[in-house]
Amino acid sequence: MTEKYNMPDERGHFGPYGGIFVAETLIPPIQELNAAYQKYLKDPEFIAELDADLKYYVGRPSPLYHAERWSRELGGAQIYLKREDLNHTGSHKINNTVGQALLAKRMGKTRIIAETGAGQHGVATATVAARLGLECVVYMGAVDVARQSLNVYRMKLLGAKVVAVESGSKTLKDALNEALRDWVTNVDNTFYIIGTVAGPHPYPAMVRDFQAIIGREAKQQCLEATGRLPDALVACVGGGSNAIGLFYPFIEDESVKMYGVEAAGDGVATGRHSAPLCAGRPGVLHGNRTYLMADDDGEIIETHSISAGLDYPGVGPEHAWLKDTGRATYVNITDTEALEGFYALTHMEGIIPALESSHAMAYALKLAPTMGKDETLIINLSGRGDKDMQTMAKREGIEL
């Protein structure tokens, strides 16, 4: 794939994927958003303001850290970690919320809504809303409210209203449904900050563009550190925003292999997982066509993952396209394996990763030893594990 990559088309299609599949009431706000996105992402003033926020508020650039001890231990590739965990609020999610909040401000919207799974996107949204003095409502599945209570408290501290969603499977997809219902009801004053590369066009492209800072920095940092491009990239895939953020600037560099890691939950064979690219089928949900976990009747199946942020039955349409074209490879990691990744990084490098990111670490445990010592592997460390302390302590039988 040496030819120029310029997906999506003007209606948001990545080949057969993506597009705009929404109820009529959402067409006008989506058109309005698309116009603003097209205009401001080329506007020097907007870009300057975004760059300044990323530098002084988020703390970018995030380091590309050479995990030397872990690399030695695994005996293969030189592992570099892209430290998105060091961003303000603890994950890559803030790259996107800072950008969308600037758009909301320019569009004159006074109210912000968001969906959240692990709570990282909710926190990152509540954070930018607090900073701009905007009203903020975050929808979160009731199951996730229980397993990520620390983040619920953070959002409330920041002034957001957290709504526990009791419908369906009470996880991320249901939070997204509820946020769409809110948006349809309050279209005039409300900006919906979607937290991943899902939703109707322009969200998948726009969120990617805001997250692509990860890959742009990583490329430059890798060249500085090693004098050449990396050999492989690894990132976990929930909706796919941290992965596409890392991958996108490398898509035309065909020597760079890309691995997206989905959550296999109890194992793909058990059916209790969140791995639509590995074990799903194309369909339409939440405004776009992509790989989904659905049954023969097209009803969405409940997902399972130890990590709330990967517990989603769909995936960004661009990943569906990258899978079909073979440009990226999608693999999966079980809950048990993810825990091995979690402990490996914690013990070998003194870095506690988020459970989502632990899936990427776990895949590196398999991949790095198969690579040469002179090869470079970049893993996206999408977030820190602070939010998962309760879950981990509980698993270990410890009461906090």
Next chain:
Amino acid sequence: MSRLAAKFEELAQSGRKALIPFITAGDPSPGFTVPMMHAMVKAGVDVIELGVPFSDPMADGPVIQRASERALAHKMSLRRTLEIAAEFRKTDQTTPVVLMGYLNPIEAMTYEGFANAAQRADIDGVLTVDLPPEEGQECSALLKARGIDPIFLLAPNSSVDRVKKMDAVGSGYLYYVSLKGVTGAGHLDVADVENKLQQIRANTQLPVAIGFGVKDAETANTIAHLGDGVVIGSALISKIETNLDNPEQAKNEIVELLTSIRQALDCGLGTEGVQE
């Protein structure tokens, strides 16, 4: 002429407004739906919208969400909804039936597979909430080729261009969503609906049915006379929900409500405009 076109023409000639109930197929149980459809016809409805249960009904409020959940608990699906429609058709060859649902169950059957199955079930119209015309060309063409009307939504914030587009791609009728919100939502503003309908009327010859937020005979009557008909859904499904232990009672209450709306609509016969 399609059953829907014929029905609206007949209504227009007699100066009457269409009464269009919406119920979810298989709610509260699969056996409930066909007898309920026949009872609604007896109560004087003109067209039946049959909701296809979906796991993620993004445009629906809590009442219809729960109806979907109840139906899905009985393993209801698009295929079984088509079976229900076909069963109804065996003893009623005149009442148009419109399927209303979301795209993914149709994707799972493939567009062509669905269009063929809908034709076999003698379905008259299909309204797919999350399939706007830009993405819906292929599906609409397959339906039209089989004499099935693709029905599209218009919203309070739809532009004139959008109305023209729906006029070009839709057939049967246009469904005007009377408020910004989900099904069963709060209060609709009659003056707003009236203004918007003027703009819509100026740009289409298609009949316009108005839905969302219609709760009782009074609102139904007011709203129906702004267009060509009125859709009532959540208010009916609420009757099912409050009588889960007694479906016969639910059926009676639905018939009672529809009968009162039918009377109100026919008494308001010839009412020009609405004074609020």
